[in-house]
Amino acid sequence: MTFYNISQELMSLHISQNQSAVQRFLASHPLADCAEAFVALIDDQQLNVLEVRDLFRLMTPESQITLLEYLPLTLQTNLAEYLDITELVQLTQNMAHDERADLIATLSIPLQQQVLSTIEHEHRVDIEQLTSYPQSSVGAIMTSDFATLAMNSTVEDAIKQLKHIARDSETIYQAYVVDVQECLQGTVSLRDLILAKPLQTISEIMTRVCIFVRVEEAQHIASQAIRKYDLLALPVLDINNRLIGIVTYDDAMDVAEEHVDRHIHKTAAVNYSGNLKDASITLMYRKRVFWLVLLVFGNIFSGAGIAHFEDMIESYIALVFFLPLLIDSGGNAGSQSATLMVRALATGDIIAKDWAKMLGKELMIAALLGITMALAVSFLGFWRGGYDIALVVAVTMQIVVLVGSVVGMSLPFLLNKMKLDPASASAPLVTSIADALGVLIYFSVASLILDMPVSI
Amino acid sequence: MTFYNISQELMSLHISQNQSAVQRFLASHPLADCAEAFVALIDDQQLNVLEVRDLFRLMTPESQITLLEYLPLTLQTNLAEYLDITELVQLTQNMAHDERADLIATLSIPLQQQVLSTIEHEHRVDIEQLTSYPQSSVGAIMTSDFATLAMNSTVEDAIKQLKHIARDSETIYQAYVVDVQECLQGTVSLRDLILAKPLQTISEIMTRVCIFVRVEEAQHIASQAIRKYDLLALPVLDINNRLIGIVTYDDAMDVAEEHVDRHIHKTAAVNYSGNLKDASITLMYRKRVFWLVLLVFGNIFSGAGIAHFEDMIESYIALVFFLPLLIDSGGNAGSQSATLMVRALATGDIIAKDWAKMLGKELMIAALLGITMALAVSFLGFWRGGYDIALVVAVTMQIVVLVGSVVGMSLPFLLNKMKLDPASASAPLVTSIADALGVLIYFSVASLILDMPVSI
Numbered sequence: 069m070t071f072y073n074i075s076q077e078l079m080s081l082h083i084s085q086n087q088s089a090v091q092r093f094l095a096s097h098p099l100a101d102c103a104e105a106f107v108a109l110i111d112d113q114q115l116n117v118l119e120v121r122d123l124f125r126l127m128t129p130e131s132q133i134t135l136l137e138y139l140p141l142t143l144q145t146n147l148a149e150y151l152d153i154t155e156l157v158q159l160t161q162n163m164a165h166d167e168r169a170d171l172i173a174t175l176s177i178p179l180q181q182q183v184l185s186t187i188e189h190e191h192r193v194d195i196e197q198l199t200s201y202p203q204s205s206v207g208a209i210m211t212s213d214f215a216t217l218a219m220n221s222t223v224e225d226a227i228k229q230l231k232h233i234a235r236d237s238e239t240i241y242q243a244y245v246v247d248v249q250e251c252l253q254g255t256v257s258l259r260d261l262i263l264a265k266p267l268q269t270i271s272e273i274m275t276r277v278c279i280f281v282r283v284e285e286a287q288h289i290a291s292q293a294i295r296k297y298d299l300l301a302l303p304v305l306d307i308n309n310r311l312i313g314i315v316t317y318d319d320a321m322d323v324a325e326e327h328v329d330r331h332i333h334k335t336a337a338v339n340y341s342g343n344l345k346d347a348s349i350t351l352m353y354r355k356r357v358f359w360l361v362l363l364v365f366g367n368i369f370s371g372a373g374i375a376h377f378e379d380m381i382e383s384y385i386a387l388v389f390f391l392p393l394l395i396d397s398g399g400n401a402g403s404q405s406a407t408l409m410v411r412a413l414a415t416g417d418i419i420a421k422d423w424a425k426m427l428g429k430e431l432m433i434a435a436l437l438g439i440t441m442a443l444a445v446s447f448l449g450f451w452r453g454g455y456d457i458a459l460v461v462a463v464t465m466q467i468v469v470l471v472g473s474v475v476g477m478s479l480p481f482l483l484n485k486m487k488l489d490p491a492s493a494s495a496p497l498v499t500s501i502a503d504a505l506g507v508l509i510y511f512s513v514a515s516l517i518l519d520m521p522v523s524i
Numbered sequence: 525m526t527f528y529n530i531s532q533e534l535m536s537l538h539i540s541q542n543q544s545a546v547q548r549f550l551a552s553h554p555l556a557d558c559a560e561a562f563v564a565l566i567d568d569q570q571l572n573v574l575e576v577r578d579l580f581r582l583m584t585p586e587s588q589i590t591l592l593e594y595l596p597l598t599l600q601t602n603l604a605e606y607l608d609i610t611e612l613v614q615l616t617q618n619m620a621h622d623e624r625a626d627l628i629a630t631l632s633i634p635l636q637q638q639v640l641s642t643i644e645h646e647h648r649v650d651i652e653q654l655t656s657y658p659q660s661s662v663g664a665i666m667t668s669d670f671a672t673l674a675m676n677s678t679v680e681d682a683i684k685q686l687k688h689i690a691r692d693s694e695t696i697y698q699a700y701v702v703d704v705q706e707c708l709q710g711t712v713s714l715r716d717l718i719l720a721k722p723l724q725t726i727s728e729i730m731t732r733v734c735i736f737v738r739v740e741e742a743q744h745i746a747s748q749a750i751r752k753y754d755l756l757a758l759p760v761l762d763i764n765n766r767l768i769g770i771v772t773y774d775d776a777m778d779v780a781e782e783h784v785d786r787h788i789h790k791t792a793a794v795n796y797s798g799n800l801k802d803a804s805i806t807l808m809y810r811k812r813v814f815w816l817v818l819l820v821f822g823n824i825f826s827g828a829g830i831a832h833f834e835d836m837i838e839s840y841i842a843l844v845f846f847l848p849l850l851i852d853s854g855g856n857a858g859s860q861s862a863t864l865m866v867r868a869l870a871t872g873d874i875i876a877k878d879w880a881k882m883l884g885k886e887l888m889i890a891a892l893l894g895i896t897m898a899l900a901v902s903f904l905g906f907w908r909g910g911y912d913i914a915l916v917v918a919v920t921m922q923i924v925v926l927v928g929s930v931v932g933m934s935l936p937f938l939l940n941k942m943k944l945d946p947a948s949a950s951a952p953l954v955t956s957i958a959d960a961l962g963v964l965i966y967f968s969v970a971s972l973i974l975d976m977p978v979s980i
């Protein structure tokens with residue numbers, strides 16, 4: 069069934085308001101797709117949030133929870149504001165712990181307080197705990213809903229214990245072995261348990277090598293570890309080494325995507341991650357203007373270079389013809405190198421100490437690129453301004469490509485060394501630096517070859 | 525234990541060649557880290573492949589297999605070439621089916637044939653099947669090693685069946701229900717089985733809503749589906765709807781990373797995905813030169829624009845001062861927009877039909893950006909060339925930012941419409957287009973305001 073059909077079907081269920089038809093439909097379609105269809109219907113103003121609420125009330129509690137978790141947070145919040153407080157409390161008591169903490173944190177303060185004062189004590193403590201972590205930390209995506217086992221329990225008992233919590237737990241495929249201080253001692257997978265003998269103890273079969281992450285660390289550290297070590301879930305420890313949560317692989321995948329968003333936007337000098345469609349005009353203005361204006365002032369250097377060579381430009385006006393081409397080429401080669409390095413540094417394919425090795429390689433590559441491009445441009449130069457100009461542009465091209473590439477590849481390393489994000493070596497920044505250098509190189513080469521005195 | 529320590533420890537194990545020490549060490553350290561350490565030691569020429577092979581021979585078969593799977597494919601291949609044929613066959617019989625297919629496909633032809641003629645028939649058929657799919661298709665990352673259940677078996681029997689294959693299967697947490705034609709009918713998780721009553725049948729408890737992917741589809745389709753629907757594994761069907769494999773979440777995470785690599789590199793006009801450190805100089809030259817040279821010729825338009833206005837430039841040489849600044853600003857704003865759109869189209873945050881809506885928004889944002897930048901540059905203009913020049917550069921700035929942004933945001937949509945990859949709207953391409961337009965806009969505005977006749 070296509071996406072279009074799901075939307076159509078939801079619209080007709082909205083008209084009929086037939087409870088059993090709603091439940092049948094949701095049981096036979098992926099809820100992730102239904103959530104997407106609801107978002108599209110609201111976007112296109114075919115349904116409003118109140119109407120979605122009415123359909124929502126016809127669903128089974130299980131469908132309600134799963135659907136809610138698939139909706140974007142803004143829509144979850146809108147919907148929650150239209151629910152009765154008893155409905156909302158009921159839902160939040162059964163949602164995944166990490167999801168509900170996110171939801172409650174975005175509710176209006178009065179509603180938040182109403183939920184927290186109504187909900188069972190144990191849940192309230194959990195929510196307050198999970199919402200206390202900084203937004204970009206591991207704490208903000210972990211769930212407190214994980215299975216623990218004692219070292220001395222038997223395999224048989226452990227399986228019973230997992231079975232008992234299977235309905236409500238985030239995962240039962242991975243359990244964590246803790247001591248009396250709640251410190252992590254090892255991990256056991258359900259597969260290990262199934263393969264073991266019923267009377268073996270957990271301490272006999274557990275894996276003692278534990279990969280973990282600290283609660284205050286950045287989220288992408290967790291998602292990288294999950295990918296690297298092929299984990300289903302990653303345990304999260306607090307400062308006292310106590311196990312306080314886990315990050316599951318599905319959340320790790322979402323974190324990785326968001327991290328990439330931020331990275332890509334940063335390389336275009338935009339400091340924003342999130343859905344482009346939802347971003348307001350003033351928000352996007354603010355996220356984009358900083359670098360653009362900064363680069364305007366940065367470009368004064370190019371202008372100053374040109375002012376310095378004004379006399380020569382007046383004598384050889386044909387030189388202006390090649391100005392955009394030459395400075396662009398340096399910028400283009402430079403932004404290629406910068407992008408490659410920034411990404412490779414982010415994924416760990418290369419590390420800080422590889423700089424010298426990469427520089428050597430980059431010089432060779434840039435030399436080859438420069439020769440090719442110099443050849444291409446010398447024909448243009450000859451046609452436009454004769455032999456002298458051809459020589460000037462060819463030599464300039466070779467140098468600007470070399471310099472642009474070296475700047476582009478070195479800047480990310482330099483930022484990294486200064487403990488800044490290498491991704492700030494954006495294409496616009498590299499282009500602007502390469503341009504200023506390009507102007508200087510171009511007219512210096514020209515004044516040498518054309519044998520013109522430089523105005524002081 | 526830090527990465528450095530692992531490398532040191534492996535070096536001392538290499539010196540001692542103490543089998544039990546090797547096995548103890550590997551049992552108490554993450555094999556993913558050990559694999560990384562081996563790669564670094566070879567890179568730094570502290571160990572050669574033969575020496576790694578000798579250490580490898582001291583490991584337990586289980587460690588050997590896991591470690592091998594964590595090594596990069598090139599090193600796996602090198603190592604394999606130094607093993608005896610019996611060792612190699614033994615290993616490949618126990619490796620994950622997808623991993624071993626990749627390995628065998630990269631071996632030298634004689635060695636490949638030797639392995640295939642020695643290995644058990646059933647394994648050979650499987651390898652030949654898996655290596656027959658195109659490199660970027662789902663077939664090339666799926667594994668043929670999955671658990672199937674019959675509709676009419678009982679929960680009790682199903683659990684027994686999963687237990688039986690638990691040691692060697694890729695995953696037992698997700699099982700697939702097929703009919704006699706091997707067509708997919710539903711899925712059952714181990715959690716479902718644990719929660720069900722022993723005498724219920726599989727058809728009673730299975731989930732009938734199946735998300736699947738076709739074997740010939742692109743890999744990132746599979747990884748997106750796994751992320752969207754929060755799956756542990758995604759079933760793969762052939763043209764006859766038969767279940768022939770699964771893609772697991774951990775492979776999906778790797779595919780997503782690689783897909784992002786390719787995307788990011790493309791936006792910098794580099795057509796390469798892979799480890800930057802391993803790429804040869806000539807390879808990187810070839811991957812980067814195409815667009816650079818193409819853009820050199822594209823820049824002829826900027827040059828032609830300048831040639832057209834040569835007389836005016838001679839009269840107002842101060843105009844050249846602002847040339848790099850103005851054309852860069854259009855390019856910078858344009859590459860911001862392009863990057864945002866390309867990424868949003870890739871993630872599905874926006875779709876083709878959103879173009880008009882996004883255009884309206886972009887015009888507003890660009891107008892605001894243009895005003896700010898025009899204000900910034902007009903001071904420079906006044907200082908450098910008086911009131912007239914200030915007006916020219918301010919008006920030009922406003923227009924180039926608007927035009928650059930619209931080009932930057934529309935190009936990805938246009939490429940998408942033409943069934944090309946929107947990511948080809950790279951920063952260098954957008955910059956070059958914005959530059960050519962910028963030159964025309966600049967001198968046209970100048971000739972209007974400065975009231976100069978244009979040379980024809």
